Amino acid sequence: DSGVTQTPKHLITATGQRVTLRCSPRSGDLSVYWYQQSLDQGLQFLIQYYNGEERAKGNILERFSAQQFPDLHSELNLSSLELGDSALYFCASSVEGQNNSPLHFGNGTRLTVT
Amino acid sequence: GIQVEQSPPDLILQEGANSTLRCNFSDSVNNLQWFHQNPWGQLINLFYIPSGTKQNGRLSATTVATERYSLLYISSSQTTDSGVYFCAVGGSYGKLTFGQGTILTVHP
Numbered sequence: 001d002s003g004v005t006q007t008p009k010h011l012i013t014a015t016g017q018r019v020t021l022r023c024s025p026r027s028g029d030l031s032v033y034w035y036q037q038s039l040d041q042g043l044q045f046l047i048q049y050y051n052g053e054e055r056a057k058g059n060i061l062e063r064f065s066a067q068q069f070p071d072l073h074s075e076l077n078l079s080s081l082e083l084g085d086s087a088l089y090f091c092a093s094s095v096e097g098q099n100n101s102p103l104h105f106g107n108g109t110r111l112t113v114t
Numbered sequence: 115g116i117q118v119e120q121s122p123p124d125l126i127l128q129e130g131a132n133s134t135l136r137c138n139f140s141d142s143v144n145n146l147q148w149f150h151q152n153p154w155g156q157l158i159n160l161f162y163i164p165s166g167t168k169q170n171g172r173l174s175a176t177t178v179a180t181e182r183y184s185l186l187y188i189s190s191s192q193t194t195d196s197g198v199y200f201c202a203v204g205g206s207y208g209k210l211t212f213g214q215g216t217i218l219t220v221h222p
Contacts, residue, residue, distance in 0.1 A: 002158070033210075043200065043212035056209050088155060102147060102162035103202075103210065108155055 003027065006091050006106035014114055018079040021109045025072055025093030031055070032074040033094070033103065034066055038087040049074055081113045116141045120201055120213035127191050127220050135186040135216045137201030145204035146177050148186050151215070152197045160186070160199075191220045 003026035013019055025032050034046040036059075045058035049068035060066075063081075068074045078085060088110050092103040117140035127133055137146075148160040161168050161175040163184065168175055172191075177184040188195055198217050202210040 042214055043202075045209050045211070048209070058209055090157060092157075100145065100164075102159050104159055105149075105157035108157075110155075 002104040002106060004091060004093050004104055004106035006089075006109050008109060009107065010110050010112075012112045012114065013081060015081055015083060017081050017113075018077065019081065019111065021076040021078070021089055021091075021111075023074045023076070023091030023093075023106060025074070025091075026104055029093035029095050029104075030072065031094045031096060032068055032072070033092040034060075034074070034076050035090040035092065035105075036087050037090060037108070043090075046076070078111070083113050086111055086113045116143065116203055116205065116211045118201060118203055118211050118213035120199075120216050122216060123214070124217045125219070127218070129192060129220055129222050131191050131220075132187070132189045133191060133218070135188070135199050135201075135218075137184040137186070137203075137213055139182050139184075139201075139203045141205070142179065142182070143203040143205055145210065146179075146184050147202045147210065148175055148184070149200040149202065150195075150197050151200065157200075188218075191218075193220050193222055196220045 005024040030051045033048045046060040048056040066076045088108045090108045092105045094101045119138045150158045165179045172189045174187045198215040200215045202212045204210040
């Protein structure tokens with residue numbers, strides 16, 4: 001068990017809908033990262049937060065947004081969903097905000113858009 | 115951005131065999147990590163190894179940053195080692211770039 005908690009484990013929704021994925025980092029970790037894993041694109045970095053502030057941005061669509069709350073949990077919001085958004089969404093956390101500590105991943109949320 | 119190339123793409127072994135997985139990257143990095151994704155989809159951090167050599171049980175890893183490659187060694191492989199092994203590299207902050215992975219299958 002990595003200590004990173006993601007909910008829900010599975011999500012099935014229709015095109016055009018909006019969903020929220022939730023992540024609680026390991027105790028003591030200040031940084032939260034979101035990644036998307038799909039068959040055609042592999043593991044893609046979406047966004048990073050450190051202690052409530054956005055720290056780095058990757059290939060995150062404008063339809064997607066995220067935030068990190070004062071208690072350090074994070075939410076990833078996906079709106080106007082398309083079939084191509086079906087993927088496994090991972091949250092990871094690390095102690096540091098800089099790129100010098102191991103990442104620990106949650107078990108992921110499997111999103112299916114029908 | 116940084117390009118990450120892993121080889122081989124697929125590897126099939128008999129239980130007890132040894133193997134070496136390779137990760138080449140296109141630019142200097144200050145962060146390199148190896149992960150194992152098991153058949154249930156869980157991503158497990160194996161090593162944080164921007165340089166040097168580390169060992170953890172039957173697994174060890176070596177990164178030669180100046181030559182832009184890293185190696186993951188698996189000795190006396192077991193069926194539970196099956197899954198996908200990812201190398202991920204990064205420069206500043208948290209933007210780790212993942213390779214496409216090596217799919218390892220260990221037969222009993």
